[in-house]
Amino acid sequence: MPAPFTSITSRLVPLDRVNVDTDQIVPKQFLKLIHKTGFGKYLFYDWRFDTNGKPRTDFVLNDAKYAGRSILLARENFGIGSSREHAVWAILDYGFRSVIAPSFADIFYNNCFKNGLLPVVLSKQDIEYLFSNPDQEVEICLQDQIVVAGDRVMHFEIDGSRKKLMLEGLDEIGITLKLEDKISNFEKKMIGQEIKM
Amino acid sequence: MARTIFEKIWDNHLVHSEGGQHLLYIDRHLVHEVTSPQAFDGLRMNNRKVRRPDLTFATMDHNVPTNNRSLPIVDQVSATQIEALARNCREFGITLFDMASTEQGIVHVIGPELGITLPGTTIVCGDSHTSTHGAFGALAFGIGTSEVEHVLATQCLWFASKPKTFEVNIEGSRKSRAVTAKDMILYVIRKIGTGGGAGAVFEYRGPIISELSMEQRMTICNMSIEGGARAGIVGPDRTTFDYLRGRKYAPKGEAYERAVEFWRGLTTDPGARFDKSVTFDISSLAPQVSWGTNPAMVVDVTESVPNPDEFAKGNENERKAAVRALEYMALVPGTPITDISIDRVFIGSCTNSRLEDLIEASVVVKGRKVSPNVRAMVVPGSQQVKAAAEAIGLDKVFKEAGFEWRESGCSMCLGMNPDVLSSGERCASTSNRNFEGRQGAGGRTHLVSPVMAAAAAVEGRFVDVREWL
Numbered sequence: 001m002p003a004p005f006t007s008i009t010s011r012l013v014p015l016d017r018v019n020v021d022t023d024q025i026v027p028k029q030f031l032k033l034i035h036k037t038g039f040g041k042y043l044f045y046d047w048r049f050d051t052n053g054k055p056r057t058d059f060v061l062n063d064a065k066y067a068g069r070s071i072l073l074a075r076e077n078f079g080i081g082s083s084r085e086h087a088v089w090a091i092l093d094y095g096f097r098s099v100i101a102p103s104f105a106d107i108f109y110n111n112c113f114k115n116g117l118l119p120v121v122l123s124k125q126d127i128e129y130l131f132s133n134p135d136q137e138v139e140i141c142l143q144d145q146i147v148v149a150g151d152r153v154m155h156f157e158i159d160g161s162r163k164k165l166m167l168e169g170l171d172e173i174g175i176t177l178k179l180e181d182k183i184s185n186f187e188k189k190m191i192g193q194e195i196k197m
Numbered sequence: 198m199a200r201t202i203f204e205k206i207w208d209n210h211l212v213h214s215e216g217g218q219h220l221l222y223i224d225r226h227l228v229h230e231v232t233s234p235q236a237f238d239g240l241r242m243n244n245r246k247v248r249r250p251d252l253t254f255a256t257m258d259h260n261v262p263t264n265n266r267s268l269p270i271v272d273q274v275s276a277t278q279i280e281a282l283a284r285n286c287r288e289f290g291i292t293l294f295d296m297a298s299t300e301q302g303i304v305h306v307i308g309p310e311l312g313i314t315l316p317g318t319t320i321v322c323g324d325s326h327t328s329t330h331g332a333f334g335a336l337a338f339g340i341g342t343s344e345v346e347h348v349l350a351t352q353c354l355w356f357a358s359k360p361k362t363f364e365v366n367i368e369g370s371r372k373s374r375a376v377t378a379k380d381m382i383l384y385v386i387r388k389i390g391t392g393g394g395a396g397a398v399f400e401y402r403g404p405i406i407s408e409l410s411m412e413q414r415m416t417i418c419n420m421s422i423e424g425g426a427r428a429g430i431v432g433p434d435r436t437t438f439d440y441l442r443g444r445k446y447a448p449k450g451e452a453y454e455r456a457v458e459f460w461r462g463l464t465t466d467p468g469a470r471f472d473k474s475v476t477f478d479i480s481s482l483a484p485q486v487s488w489g490t491n492p493a494m495v496v497d498v499t500e501s502v503p504n505p506d507e508f509a510k511g512n513e514n515e516r517k518a519a520v521r522a523l524e525y526m527a528l529v530p531g532t533p534i535t536d537i538s539i540d541r542v543f544i545g546s547c548t549n550s551r552l553e554d555l556i557e558a559s560v561v562v563k564g565r566k567v568s569p570n571v572r573a574m575v576v577p578g579s580q581q582v583k584a585a586a587e588a589i590g591l592d593k594v595f596k597e598a599g600f601e602w603r604e605s606g607c608s609m610c611l612g613m614n615p616d617v618l619s620s621g622e623r624c625a626s627t628s629n630r631n632f633e634g635r636q637g638a639g640g641r642t643h644l645v646s647p648v649m650a651a652a653a654a655v656e657g658r659f660v661d662v663r664e665w666l
């Protein structure tokens with residue numbers, strides 16, 4: 001069960017690339033762990049380290065100035081590719097609590113909510129504005145659905161059920177299991193349908 | 198009201214709606230070793246059971262070695278993941294096709310092959326290419342590990358919103374056997390972009406789609422996710438029903454006849470409205486080759502590596518991405534595609550590793566030799582595909598030409614097992630993703646059809662395979 005998410009305040013880590021895919025977020029040679037923790041050290045591995053395992057000085061996560069920041073600022077179509085939740089676990093495990101981007105890939109976006117990582121979709125203009133100054137403090141307030149940077153207040157959309165799940169850190173399986181009657185009625189109704197075994 | 202196939206399946210499976218969310222019943226849950234261990238862990242921690250082990254099927258495919266199966270797995274971490282799956286399936290009572298099984302294979306190859314995939318069903322798997330199963334007129338989604346756990350526990354899945362419907366019409370007729378389903382879908386993605394289908398379910402329509410075999414339809418649906426869609430569907434028809442007859446888990450005898458009656462109703466009604474619609478004419482389509490690091494960065498084999506400005510059409514971020522891609526791929530704008538030489542060839546993956554793919558590739562290869570500069574391998578999608586191919590002598594054709602002939606699995610599609618590209622190696626691959634490092638850190642992937650890959654293996658560079666077929 002993820003921890004509840006209400007609001008965070010942090011400076012930004014700007015990742016100025018479009019179409020960042022899940023194979024970049026955590027390369028597949030690191031997907032073999034059987035637990036959810038410990039993926040942070042592999043986040044953006046091939047961008048962070050050269051073939052000898054030495055940090056690449058030109059990659060943003062290796063710039064000491066950005067250390068400890070908990071909001072990742074990204075570009076269009078973030079998280080394309082695989083359904084692997086390892087991508088989300090790696091971003092969280094590294095220390096991020098939110099990713100702000102103009103758009104996300106569907107499965108990745110959905111996976112974020114299941115783990116308490118808040119994906120925030122802002123307009124292109126707002127994203128440009130944030131990229132122009134990643135060093136100012138930014139506050140994300142989930143309850144009010146706003147991102148505040150300096151005197152600029154930026155609204156974001158999120159559907160009600162996901163918002164509730166995040167705010168309260170709910171156990172979704174527990175909620176569904178309370179609908180047992182509906183599920184078993186559905187199963188009874190299905191019996192005899194040809195498409196079932 | 199007139200409905201699309203997607204809407205019919207959706208309505209048939211809706212258990213409950215609440216606060217804008219929809220709970221859908223899941224008919225088939227496919228499980229593999231990479232995205233499931235944390236889900237089973239979650240069940241154990243909360244003392245929960247698998248609700249319908251009879252609707253859950255597991256296989257090991259991503260990590261498994263594709264060389265000699267009788268040897269122990271060298272990579273300890275892979276071995277741990279594979280053992281974890283076996284243990285979890287035993288503990289929760291789930292059918293498993295393990296490495297020793299004659300029915301083992303890539304999850305999206307064995308589902309259809311065993312008749313687990315049926316028209317009108319909802320299917321999920323912790324893998325984005327679950328979209329493959331939509332070729333049967335099923336609603337099939339890739340899900341994350343939290344959702345795998347949710348489906349294991351409840352046999353249901355929440356949708357925060359109902360996906361949009363997106364009609365992809367393919368018109369025209371193919372001029373050459375060398376222009377394949379792979380070329381069609383690469384072309385579609387090239388045109389709509391990797392985010393073009395976001396939030397939607399594609400329905401592929403048009404006379405050419407009806408003419409395609411099930412295997413070709415699977416190739417197309419497989420890559421729906423590469424166009425950003427949640428799923429892809431082809432309406433079931435005679436081809437679909439014939440394919441399913443007699444499959445292990447499909448209905449048999451009279452039950453089959455009744456099922457066909459039901460499946461016939463799974464068509465998009467005349468007058469049904471799609472949220473979005475595109476039409477492509479493939480009459481003059483050439484074989485497609487990717488040049489960059491996402492599946493929309495594609496050109497005709499007769500063209501050259503594009504200039505980033507011309508590719509980006511004014512979008513500065515796309516231009517930067519193209520510059521980066523060219524640098525990663527070590528390509529210079531203006532280079533004819535047929536001047537690009539390659540080091541490796543991979544024929545396999547859930548996109549193109551079925552019997553028909555191997556037959557087509559073998560036609561190109563027969564009587565020819567793999568270029569001395571190329572290392573080429575064929576990795577059948579399943580043990581059944583492998584056996585069927587061997588029964589008609591394809592293994593000999595490939596081996597005589599100089600290909601390696603492997604055991605089934607995902608293999609070099611993603612390089613989680615020992616089959617990987619070395620840094621800087623360039624590969625003609627029949628898989629679905631050309632992301633940086635996908636086939637091995639620093640590896641350079643060009644996505645192509647099986648016949649294009651086979652011809653490239655022989656020539657050591659890309660060729661227009663239409664000249665050969």
Ligand code: SF4
Pocket residue numbers: 258259303304305324326546547548606607610611628629
């Ligand atoms: S073959 Fe490739 S794309 Fe298909 S399931 Fe395996 S790793 Fe994924």
